Amino acid sequence: MAPQTRMTKQRKVILEELRKVTSHPTADEVYDMVRQRLPRISLGTIYRNLDVLAESGEILKLESAGNQKRFDGNPMPHAHIRCTRCGRVGDVMNVGIEVPLDGMDVYGFTVTSARIEFDGICDACQSTN
Amino acid sequence: MAPQTRMTKQRKVILEELRKVTSHPTADEVYDMVRQRLPRISLGTIYRNLDVLAESGEILKLESAGNQKRFDGNPMPHAHIRCTRCGRVGDVMNVGIEVPLDGMDVYGFTVTSARIEFDGICDACQSTN
């Protein structure tokens, strides 16, 4: 079965620091935050714990988007769906939803555009259960 | 002023190959496609041209999401806005839009979720014009 997890000092501090802020820090920013309390922690431990915590749903890992950039020969704006298993991307046509930006005001930002992103499982991954 | 651009053989073939497919290829996949017609092209040229073409709007570079992953101590699903200049991420509260997934059918995929993503310029970048 899946191995159990242990609430180590490191994992606890990482979670606490992350809960303190709303800045959506990167892994190295978390590293800087946590190092002030645990100076000997390693970056590898940060990465491993962020993954564990995201896996268990205690934190959110943003950009479900894959690591590699992808390109589209069709420059017309349209929605995309990404396979959460393999990263494959497909087009989503006829999304009958428009996000109104007029008067949209987000604290600390000037909104320029919005889009809908879909997640899913592609047929190839589906059959490779 | 901005330097002019030249329609090189390489750039032309990259654009043509990208227009041929709907697979949203990664840079190395474009490399493989193009290499069949221009065997001596380099991966660096692929990257440089994909950027030029995206800049000029002839193609789309997906995942406006940044390169680094970001983490959120608040695991409640909520929308995010990303600064297209510096990558900073903020929360978007009270987005009064729900994307209905029931009956949603996308060719080649089983849809599992959807979210709205906002792009913008953060105040810090705004003032650093």
Add this chain to the structure above:
DNA sequence: TTTAATGCAAACCCTTTGCATGAAC
């Protein structure tokens, strides 16, 4: 002829991993 673009290779950045050691449980 001028200068943007190329090919090549090295450098870069972020992330992951192997391994011996340490600490939850």
Add this chain to the structure above:
DNA sequence: GTTCATGCAAAGGGTTTGCATTAAA
């Protein structure tokens, strides 16, 4: 005592860059 997690350092994957050379315009 068992085994999951750590620290460290090296390796990995994707992308960018410096430089001499080539080729658009």
